[in-house]
Amino acid sequence: MRPEPTGSPIDPFRSLPAHAQRERRALEGAGIHNWPGLAALTDQQLAQLAVAGAASAPTLQRLRGQARLVVELELEPHQAALLLHAGVPDARSLAGANPEQLWRQTGRLQRRLTGTAVPPPDLARVLGWIQRARRATN
DSSP states (O other), rough: OOOOOOOOTTTTTTTOGGGGGGHHHHHHHHTSHHHHHTTTOOOHHHHHHHTTTTOOOOHHHHHHHHHHHHHHHHOHOOOHHHHHTTTTOSSSHHTTTTTTHHHHHHHHHHHHTTTTTTTTHHHHHHHHHHHHHHHOOO
């Protein structure tokens, strides 16, 4: 059985990890309530949120990277997070990835993070992500 999708790219941040709740509150306090809003933030805007002391700059940057993958490639937030943890920071990097290597890497990482509770992506899914990235970056 596949895990339930978290919804469309414009969903509120209900899928943010527990360690990012301070960042969630800071973003929502700034009027950012969805993935497209987060993806559109500039470095300067992220720095302003962090300077206020309510959020961690590195965590905000990682969340923006996740948001950009969610929005640009229409990935689920958990898929974008997996790619980030596998060292794929953006669509251009994903477009140039070796499908089999990325499949093995994300599979190992997913199993390490969740055990057998969540199945790792199969090769067809990884190929689909890479094809989306190639379309988005051409």
